[in-house]
Amino acid sequence: MNLDFETDVTEIDAQLLELRAVADPDSSTKSRIAEFEKQRDAKLKALYADLTPWQTVQVARHPERPMLRDFIAGLTTEFIELHGDRLFGDDQGIIGGFATLKNQQRFMILGHQKGKNFDDNLRCNFGMARPEGYRKAMRLMKLAEKYALPVVSFIDTPGAFPGADAEERGQAEAIARNMMDMAVLKTPIVVIITGEGGSGGAIGIGVGDVILMLQYAVYSVISPEGCASILWRDGSKAAEAANALKITAPSLKQLKVIDEIIPEPPGGAHRDYPAIMLTVGNALAKTLKNLTGISTGKLVSRRYDKFAAMGRAR
Amino acid sequence: MGWFSRKKKQEQPPAVAKEDVWVVCPGCKAHVYREEWEKNLKTCDRCSFHERLTSAERVAMLLDPKSYTELNPRLTFSDPLKFVDAKGSYADKAAETSAKTGLKEAVITGIGRLSGRKIVLAVMDFRFMGGSLASGTGEKIRLAAEAALHYRYPFVMVAASGGARMHEGIVSLMQMPKTCAAIARLRDARLPYISVMTDPTTGGVSASFAMVGDVHIAEPRALIGFAGRRVIEETIKQKLPEDFQTAEYLLAHGFVDMIVPRPKLRDTLHQILAYRRT
Numbered sequence: 001m002n003l004d005f006e007t008d009v010t011e012i013d014a015q016l017l018e019l020r021a022v023a024d025p026d027s028s029t030k031s032r033i034a035e036f037e038k039q040r041d042a043k044l045k046a047l048y049a050d051l052t053p054w055q056t057v058q059v060a061r062h063p064e065r066p067m068l069r070d071f072i073a074g075l076t077t078e079f080i081e082l083h084g085d086r087l088f089g090d091d092q093g094i095i096g097g098f099a100t101l102k103n104q105q106r107f108m109i110l111g112h113q114k115g116k117n118f119d120d121n122l123r124c125n126f127g128m129a130r131p132e133g134y135r136k137a138m139r140l141m142k143l144a145e146k147y148a149l150p151v152v153s154f155i156d157t158p159g160a161f162p163g164a165d166a167e168e169r170g171q172a173e174a175i176a177r178n179m180m181d182m183a184v185l186k187t188p189i190v191v192i193i194t195g196e197g198g199s200g201g202a203i204g205i206g207v208g209d210v211i212l213m214l215q216y217a218v219y220s221v222i223s224p225e226g227c228a229s230i231l232w233r234d235g236s237k238a239a240e241a242a243n244a245l246k247i248t249a250p251s252l253k254q255l256k257v258i259d260e261i262i263p264e265p266p267g268g269a270h271r272d273y274p275a276i277m278l279t280v281g282n283a284l285a286k287t288l289k290n291l292t293g294i295s296t297g298k299l300v301s302r303r304y305d306k307f308a309a310m311g312r313a314r
Numbered sequence: 315m316g317w318f319s320r321k322k323k324q325e326q327p328p329a330v331a332k333e334d335v336w337v338v339c340p341g342c343k344a345h346v347y348r349e350e351w352e353k354n355l356k357t358c359d360r361c362s363f364h365e366r367l368t369s370a371e372r373v374a375m376l377l378d379p380k381s382y383t384e385l386n387p388r389l390t391f392s393d394p395l396k397f398v399d400a401k402g403s404y405a406d407k408a409a410e411t412s413a414k415t416g417l418k419e420a421v422i423t424g425i426g427r428l429s430g431r432k433i434v435l436a437v438m439d440f441r442f443m444g445g446s447l448a449s450g451t452g453e454k455i456r457l458a459a460e461a462a463l464h465y466r467y468p469f470v471m472v473a474a475s476g477g478a479r480m481h482e483g484i485v486s487l488m489q490m491p492k493t494c495a496a497i498a499r500l501r502d503a504r505l506p507y508i509s510v511m512t513d514p515t516t517g518g519v520s521a522s523f524a525m526v527g528d529v530h531i532a533e534p535r536a537l538i539g540f541a542g543r544r545v546i547e548e549t550i551k552q553k554l555p556e557d558f559q560t561a562e563y564l565l566a567h568g569f570v571d572m573i574v575p576r577p578k579l580r581d582t583l584h585q586i587l588a589y590r591r592t
């Protein structure tokens with residue numbers, strides 16, 4: 001699926017589709033295919049070199065973008081999923097478990113899970129977790145602390161679920177407690193924002209020692225649409241709000257809210273899974289390695305200082 | 315003015331100074347003597363309506379006279395995004411609000427005595443951009459918690475906020491983990507942290523420092539919740555019950571310890587803090 005600002009690419013893609021359908025292509029067809037592919041890649045590269053914040057939002061929300069289960073499949077040699085918060089249920093909007101990277105590093109993986117189709121999305125509620133999801137995440141983090149395993153938290157959510165049941169079971173309390181407990185968790189925490197970093201629903205599993213972010217992910221206090229409808233009194237002004245909110249990786253790096261930007265292939269992570277898995281895998285391996293051997297006391301006090309420095313008035 | 319209305323007025327206390335003598339309760343429309351209204355700390359003893367207080371009024375009702383010293387009184391908002399919306403710049407809007415209210419931020423913090431006991435107190439003020447949480451707010455709360463840690467005083471928070479301040483974007487969001495991390499330090503040091511939730515305590519404030527107290531006290535009928543009622547109704551395509559996200563609803567679902575009418579708040583805090591043996 002191409003996005004609306006990718007029309008040039010879509011035209012080339014259509015031609016490519018036609019050419020590829022040719023049975024027994026001759027050498028001129030083959031060279032035309034190669035030519036079109038080159039054109040398309042150049043177009044994508046040019047387009048993606050200069051995405052607006054609102055276009056970035058669309059890439060971050062792309063339905064084919066790799067979701068947590070894709071990352072698990074692409075990054076790990078083993079995944080033992082753990083279920084349930086031991087209090088109410090097993091939310092599918094946040095999943096997690098023991099995992100081993102291809103370089104044998106073991107860790108606790110957790111994060112939001114979005115679906116790729118309607119049935120998936122019904123199950124995981126479009127990546128909008130309920131309190132039991134946040135509480136399951138904390139249970140796994142406490143287990144990681146006990147086993148001296150680092151935690152890697154993947155963030156990709158439109159926000160915490162705004163439902164009556166979620167309120168009833170204490171959505172606010174679940175998110176607040178997670179942040180408090182993550183702040184002092186005695187094991188390294190790596191956070192990686194892979195798609196949408198939607199407000200409280202994101203930060204509820206987003207406190208860490210190192211915050212990584214994919215190049216075309218976004219991270220915001222409110223959705224551009226929500227901000228536009230409140231401050232512009234017009235939800236269609238989302239692109240303007242997206243500009244004003246400074247939600248893209250380069251802006252967030254400048255604001256020192258994230259530490260490192262993980263580059264994506266031209267045209268976004270969804271166009272090249274093997275490439276993004278390799279980059280993310282390498283970034284995680286390096287980050288985890290850098291965090292080993294730091295005493296937990298030092299780790300926790302550095303984590304405190306990191307967040308204390310954010311938005312410190314001068 | 316007609317004859318009837320003139321006659322009606324004569325049956326009531328002096329018309330000239332009406333607002334000075336009477337308050338119409340916004341809850342039940344009853345006329346209450348202002349003196350009585352003030353004595354009840356701006357609450358109605360007929361319908362238990364609680365009027366929103368300014369932070370100064372709250373400090374005056376909770377702390378012993380002349381015992382309050384403000385912490386970081388000059389700490390004010392910053393504009394990390396250089397935010398401009400349809401109505402203009404955030405810097406102008408915040409400066410205007412500041413001039414109008416005399417407040418530097420949506421919270422004031424300080425040290426004082428509550429019934430003789432030294433505490434650190436933070437009080438949010440809804441008049442400053444809806445009591446919203448942003449960099450200045452979060453930093454003042456963190457520094458107040460640090461002061462509590464330094465002096466080993468209990469920390470009492472009186473929340474009143476519509477949530478995170480959009481105008482400071484992601485930096486506002488980061489005040490949620492920042493404040494929670496500071497509260498975690500109080501927990502590690504076994505220092506009391508009491509959260510008082512007043513109307514309203516919602517969004518990013520309900521989902522951070524306000525909801526991680528040792529004891530949660532709510533004022534009667536205060537609105538407390540994470541997501542907005544309208545957003546939830548649009549999501550679930552259902553009307554929500556009248557009492558949804560009220561203090562009473564949170565008590566019934568186990569998220570506050572008690573609902574305390576304002577005239578009893580100071581004594582209740584005093585009673586609870588007396589149990590501390592650390």
Ligand SMILES: [Zn+2]
Nearest residue numbers: 339342358361
């Ligand atoms: Zn009344």
